Amino acid sequence: MTDTRLGGGAGAAPDAQVAGRPGPAGVGPVPRVPIGTRMSVFTRLFAIQASWNYELLMGTGIGFCVEPVLRLLPGGAHGAAYRDALARESRYFNAHPYLAAVAVGALARAELDGVPGDRIERFRTALCGPLGSVGDRLVWAGWLPVCSLLALAAFGLGAGAAVVLAIFLGAYNAGHLGLRAWGVDAGWRSGLRVAPALSGRLFRVGPGYLARTGAYLSGVALPIALGRVIGPGAERGPIVGVVAATVVGGALLVRMHGRAEGWRIAIVVLAAFVFYATVARHG
Amino acid sequence: MPIELYRIDDRLIHGQVVVGWGQPLDLRFIVLVDDDVAASEWEQELYRLGVPPGIEVHFDTVDTAALSLAGYGKDSRRGILLTKDIETMDRLAARAPTIREINLGGLHYRAGRVQKLRYVFLAADEEQVLRTLAGRGITITAQDVPAARPVPLDDLLGGRSH
Numbered sequence: 001m002t003d004t005r006l007g008g009g010a011g012a013a014p015d016a017q018v019a020g021r022p023g024p025a026g027v028g029p030v031p032r033v034p035i036g037t038r039m040s041v042f043t044r045l046f047a048i049q050a051s052w053n054y055e056l057l058m059g060t061g062i063g064f065c066v067e068p069v070l071r072l073l074p075g076g077a078h079g080a081a082y083r084d085a086l087a088r089e090s091r092y093f094n095a096h097p098y099l100a101a102v103a104v105g106a107l108a109r110a111e112l113d114g115v116p117g118d119r120i121e122r123f124r125t126a127l128c129g130p131l132g133s134v135g136d137r138l139v140w141a142g143w144l145p146v147c148s149l150l151a152l153a154a155f156g157l158g159a160g161a162a163v164v165l166a167i168f169l170g171a172y173n174a175g176h177l178g179l180r181a182w183g184v185d186a187g188w189r190s191g192l193r194v195a196p197a198l199s200g201r202l203f204r205v206g207p208g209y210l211a212r213t214g215a216y217l218s219g220v221a222l223p224i225a226l227g228r229v230i231g232p233g234a235e236r237g238p239i240v241g242v243v244a245a246t247v248v249g250g251a252l253l254v255r256m257h258g259r260a261e262g263w264r265i266a267i268v269v270l271a272a273f274v275f276y277a278t279v280a281r282h283g
Numbered sequence: 284m285p286i287e288l289y290r291i292d293d294r295l296i297h298g299q300v301v302v303g304w305g306q307p308l309d310l311r312f313i314v315l316v317d318d319d320v321a322a323s324e325w326e327q328e329l330y331r332l333g334v335p336p337g338i339e340v341h342f343d344t345v346d347t348a349a350l351s352l353a354g355y356g357k358d359s360r361r362g363i364l365l366t367k368d369i370e371t372m373d374r375l376a377a378r379a380p381t382i383r384e385i386n387l388g389g390l391h392y393r394a395g396r397v398q399k400l401r402y403v404f405l406a407a408d409e410e411q412v413l414r415t416l417a418g419r420g421i422t423i424t425a426q427d428v429p430a431a432r433p434v435p436l437d438d439l440l441g442g443r444s445h
Contacts (some may be wrong), residue, residue, distance in 0.1 A: 048432070054392075056392060115386040122323070122326060123326075125367070126329040127294070129298075133296075133335075134333065136298050137335075147332070167379050195332060198332050199332055
């Protein structure tokens with residue numbers, strides 16, 4: 001009979017102090033762990049994809065990130081509990097790299113709570129999908145284009161290279177650092193009951209707001225950036241070419257929807273630039 | 284309208300399913316067939332998080348799916364059926380002769396499995412089950428996303444399409 005209860009662990013590991021902040025309803029108090037352990041987990045999140053491969057994808061990265069917490073299990077870093085948990089957490093896993101922080105926090109909590117291994121494995125499998133699709137919509141299709149267009153708008157308005165770079169890097173990094181910090185904390189507080197945290201307003205309506213903001217910024221940034229590149233009183237040839245290429249490219253993308261992949265599009269655009277720079281312009 | 288795709292994918296609902304296949308096929312419902320998940324509300328809650336608005340999810344056991352397939356086939360919307368392993372799809376196909384094509388979308392590494400494609404790793408007993416399914420006249424191809432080339436089972440097991 002499948003056990004459908006959440007939690008169900010044997011209680012927090014003895015090396016961790018229980019009775020920290022209260023957790024969400026139905027979840028026990030958040031165990032206190034040393035600040036050094038928490039910092040270690042957070043900093044390791046930046047290397048979560050360092051060992052990415054086709055066999056385990058991000059799996060070893062997850063194991064690497066939760067490892068400092070696993071040292072608090074009974075027997076410490078040389079105990080059987082530590083070895084079992086580390087092996088379990090290093091198996092196949094895939095998710096958005098920033099939202100994987102939620103998985104790291106939740107899985108570390110589950111291991112420390114003594115949740116049975118088979119339930120943790122099912123939890124890991126079930127987390128891959130939502131953390132991947134929510135992260136893709138929020139970051140790759142939302143935050144990244146918005147930050148890029150914001151920097152492009154700054155360029156169009158006359159900002160120098162340093163300012164444009166600062167705007168892009170500042171905005172983008174603020175977003176992903178905040179998301180990672182929130183993610184690991186939300187996972188840690190919620191454990192296996194992390195679903196409500198992921199169905200919050202940011203994740204439900206955030207991608208839509210970001211998509212609309214990106215569309216608005218596209219309308220603002222592209223013309224003024226192009227205007228700055230071409231300059232006043234320039235020939236009409238380049239701008240007519242750009243407009244025509246945009247129309248044709250847009251029509252092709254709509255027609256090839258679902259078949260065109262990012263790297264193929266990038267290669268075609270790059271080839272077009274090379275052709276223009278080396279043949280059309282000097283031929 | 285019959286179910287558009289019968290897919291084996293150990294990640295079940297994820298981006299390749301809801302976006303990669305969901306958009307070009309205009310999928311409106313997903314049938315997730317798994318005995319454990321069908322009995323587990325917290326897992327269902329997690330899987331629902333990965334589904335965008337406008338797509339419905341049904342959680343079935345092999346038994347309930349076999350009984351419900353005819354009903355899903357009468358739905359005017361397009362749907363996809365997912366299992367996380369070959370064994371579950373094999374049990375379903377044995378009870379649902381309407382399944383004539385199976386898509387291998389993602390079976391990842393675990394001990395005992397050998398790499399066939401970058402997204403398909405198979406154990407010897409799993410290869411045997413696939414051969415048995417093919418012997419029953421079911422067409423089996425590996426294809427993670429619609430833009431990828433479908434790899435027939437013979438090529439997959441013969442190792443000619445890495």
